[in-house]
Amino acid sequence: MALTAALKAEFDKLCTKYPHRRAGLIPALHRCQEELGGWISPETITDCAEYFELEPVEVYSVASFYPMFFLSPVGQHVVSVCRNISCDLRGASEITNAARQHTGAACGESSEDGRFYLEEVECQGACTSAPMMVVDGKYHEDLEPADVARILGEIQ
Amino acid sequence: MAHETYLLDRSKLANSHTLEVARADGAYAALRKVFESSMSPESVVEEVKKSGLRGRGGAGFPTGLKWSFMPNHESDSRTRYMALNADESEPGTCKDRILMREDPHCLIEGCLIAAFAMRLDAVYIYVRGEYRLPYDRMQSALDEAREAGIVGDNILGSGYSCEIHMHKGAGAYICGEETGLMESLEGKRGHPRPKPPFPAGFGLWGQPTTVNNVESIFNVPFILARGADWFRTMGTETSPGNFLCGISGHVERPGVYEVPLGMSARAIVEDLAGGVWKGRSLKAWFPGGSSTGVLPADMLDTSMDHDSVKAAGSMFGTGAMIILDETASVVRSALILARFYEHESCGQCSQCREGTEWQEQIINRLLSGRGKSGDVELLVDLSNGMFPGKTICALSDAAAIPVLAAIKHFRGEFEACISSPEEVLA
Numbered sequence: 001m002a003l004t005a006a007l008k009a010e011f012d013k014l015c016t017k018y019p020h021r022r023a024g025l026i027p028a029l030h031r032c033q034e035e036l037g038g039w040i041s042p043e044t045i046t047d048c049a050e051y052f053e054l055e056p057v058e059v060y061s062v063a064s065f066y067p068m069f070f071l072s073p074v075g076q077h078v079v080s081v082c083r084n085i086s087c088d089l090r091g092a093s094e095i096t097n098a099a100r101q102h103t104g105a106a107c108g109e110s111s112e113d114g115r116f117y118l119e120e121v122e123c124q125g126a127c128t129s130a131p132m133m134v135v136d137g138k139y140h141e142d143l144e145p146a147d148v149a150r151i152l153g154e155i156q
Numbered sequence: 157m158a159h160e161t162y163l164l165d166r167s168k169l170a171n172s173h174t175l176e177v178a179r180a181d182g183a184y185a186a187l188r189k190v191f192e193s194s195m196s197p198e199s200v201v202e203e204v205k206k207s208g209l210r211g212r213g214g215a216g217f218p219t220g221l222k223w224s225f226m227p228n229h230e231s232d233s234r235t236r237y238m239a240l241n242a243d244e245s246e247p248g249t250c251k252d253r254i255l256m257r258e259d260p261h262c263l264i265e266g267c268l269i270a271a272f273a274m275r276l277d278a279v280y281i282y283v284r285g286e287y288r289l290p291y292d293r294m295q296s297a298l299d300e301a302r303e304a305g306i307v308g309d310n311i312l313g314s315g316y317s318c319e320i321h322m323h324k325g326a327g328a329y330i331c332g333e334e335t336g337l338m339e340s341l342e343g344k345r346g347h348p349r350p351k352p353p354f355p356a357g358f359g360l361w362g363q364p365t366t367v368n369n370v371e372s373i374f375n376v377p378f379i380l381a382r383g384a385d386w387f388r389t390m391g392t393e394t395s396p397g398n399f400l401c402g403i404s405g406h407v408e409r410p411g412v413y414e415v416p417l418g419m420s421a422r423a424i425v426e427d428l429a430g431g432v433w434k435g436r437s438l439k440a441w442f443p444g445g446s447s448t449g450v451l452p453a454d455m456l457d458t459s460m461d462h463d464s465v466k467a468a469g470s471m472f473g474t475g476a477m478i479i480l481d482e483t484a485s486v487v488r489s490a491l492i493l494a495r496f497y498e499h500e501s502c503g504q505c506s507q508c509r510e511g512t513e514w515q516e517q518i519i520n521r522l523l524s525g526r527g528k529s530g531d532v533e534l535l536v537d538l539s540n541g542m543f544p545g546k547t548i549c550a551l552s553d554a555a556a557i558p559v560l561a562a563i564k565h566f567r568g569e570f571e572a573c574i575s576s577p578e579e580v581l582a
Contacts, residue, residue: 017321019235019361025343027324030285052343065345065502066326068285084247085446085492086404086478122329122496123247123446124286127404127476128411137288 003047007035011051025052029063038078039070067121075110075117077155079103080134083120086127091145095131096120098148116152160390162378163371163398163414167258173293175300178261184306186381187265190272191314200273204376207384208396212251213241213332213369214445214473216395216462219376225356226274227364236276237365239341240267240373242283242290243325243332247446247496248476251400251412252370256283256290259374260297264320266373268311269380271318274366278319282337285326295322329500333549334367336502347502348549371400391417395461399475403429406436406481417461424460425479436481440566444473446493447554449561450486470561486566487573487580490559491519497555508552511542515559522570525577532570536563 003011010031015024025048032044040063049056063069081087081096100106103116110117126132129141133148140151171177178184190200205220226236240263244252255263267279283291298320301307309317323341325331331340335349338360359365375397379387388396395417401424402412408430415424421443425431432438438453443460449470451458458468465472480489498512518535521527539560543553563570573580 017323020342022343023323023341026326026340030324030326062343062345066285066328068327083492084496085442085489086248086410088488088492089405089478089480089484121327122499123245123249125244125250125253125284127248127250127478128402129250130404130410134286137286139289 003051007031022052025062029069033069039073076115077136078117080119080121082124082132084123087130087132090130092131094145095133095143095148098145102149102152159416161414163400172258173260173297175261175304183261184265186377187268188312190269190380191312197273197275200269203384204379207379207387209375210395210462211369212371212399216472219372222366223274226366229275235363236274237360237363238270238276238279239337239360239365239367240279240281240370241332241337241367242281242370243337245284245329245332246474248402248404248442248478249445249474250402253287253290254412255370255374257293260294262377263370263374264297264301266376267320268318269376270373272316276318280321280323280341282323282325282341285324291322291324330502330551337367347504350548392461394463402476405479406433407479408433418459421458421460422456432481439482439484440480440486442478443470445476446558448473449557452565486562486569487523490562491523493558494519501551505547507542507546511538511552512555514538522573523580525581527574529574531574532563535559
């Protein structure tokens with residue numbers, strides 16, 4: 001999948017915010033990941049390099065620095081459970097276990113049916129409503145282990 | 157005990173994030189006052205200096221003083237920027253998220269007053285990538301404000317123009333460090349830059365730049381509307397004003413509470429947060445996020461302000477208190493934080509890159525019952541070798557300090573991992 005005309009038009013507008021085009025790279029990578037299969041493929045890297053007038057390795061070096069970018073394919077729904085201190089103190093490991101059970105995926109891996117990708121993540125900034133997890137970008141807070149199956153079960 | 161509040165008052169109104177509700181509640185009145193009273197940019201900086209406002213992002217540096225570091229506009233004609241640091245990611249800290257989500261217009265107003273004071277050309281609001289709703293709320297508020305002539309050209313008919321742009325990060329703690337943030341905003345890896353040069357001289361794209369925290373800027377409209385003297389009626393002499401105390405961990409009512417600086421940690425834990433949960437007693441507490449050294453229960457009468465927490469041997473940080481009850485393992489907390497800093501180290505400096513990894517390995521060894529005699533001393537030696545001033549930025553310090561504090565106050569718990577490994581594993 002190459003950059004679509006719609007994405008290119010979006011990036012043209014995005015880059016007007018900055019005096020130098022390259023500043024649009026990280027927001028653009030977010031949009032690529034959202035629109036082009038849920039990950040940053042080698043093709044996306046080449047296409048972004050061309051668009052931003054960079055070498056592919058420069059785009060790769062940026063994409064690989066940031067935890068929100070996936071450099072290999074992941075399951076259809078991304079489940080991220082916070083493992084940092086405030087969540088850990090209030091039972092994050094039980095949330096992770098429940099998520100593991102429901103999805104059948106190990107942490108850092110996708111389920112066999114490709115429906116879920118499960119990961120443990122560092123602090124998401126929802127410490128006063130711990131424990132928490134993020135599913136496809138949406139925060140779920142003040143969790144009990146039983147909530148996990150319900151929330152993941154409601155995904156179509 | 158009731159105290160005066162201002163930071164979260166508007167956020168209690170329905171639809172507080174909309175221009176209509178915010179304006180009816182007085183949003184942009186301070187900005188209008190600045191323009192209509194013909195205040196000079198320099199006098200705005202003076203007022204903020206006089207208020208004694210200290211940065212709420214962790215370092216507690218005086219905001220007005222930071223603004224005054226921007227070069228003179230007559231002798232330096234370069235483009236001038238502010239990068240607003242909304243990359244909130246210090247474990248325990250979740251206050252900026254609420255401000256952006258519930259009261260984005262107050263933050264925009266603060267940015268515009270700061271921009272006028274420093275004669276800026278543009279402001280970039282760098283929001284951590286995970287904060288989707290706060291980002292969207294800020295973007296909508298910005299669109300509304302631009303439509304209403306509050307952002308962009310000729311703001312409120314004043315003749316002053318300034319753009320504000322939203323920018324999305326992608327989940328790296330180090331981008332909360334001001335020079336890492338600027339690198340990231342330029343579309344690069346978030347590698348902190350050596351200082352000097354400081355951002356005011358060489359910031360975004362090499363231009364004069366100031367980096368401020370969300371909560372710091374959020375205080376500005378109140379200071380300009382009500383005056384520096386009013387601001388100083390709250391808090392302490394050296395730390396005036398209120399702050400947002402996020403309290404998490406083992407308390408009955410975790411939450412983000414607005415309290416005056418200088419309130420005792422005990423009052424926050426017991427009166428506001430309902431005390432330690434499940435009727436248990438307190439073992440330890442972090443005063444201001446994960447990078448501030450843990451303190452024992454008998455220091456809970458410490459006042460929550462910069463000087464008092466420093467005198468207690470820790471740091472005020474972001475004012476985000478993390479509470480550990482009597483059943484919690486301080487060694488496990490140390491492991492979780494060591495793992496975090498190891499994950500977040502950008503890798504430029506060997507003390508930090510290697511040090512954080514070794515810290516994690518040693519603590520992990522202790523907790524898995526494989527601790528060796530001398531491991532605690534090794535951990536202390538290693539951590540002491542990671543700071544101060546040995547690396548480009550303070551992430552290495554932030555990793556070393558909590559480990560050293562945990563060993564200082566709870567050495568017995570670390571030693572027990574070696575002397576009675578079977579109990580640790582149980």
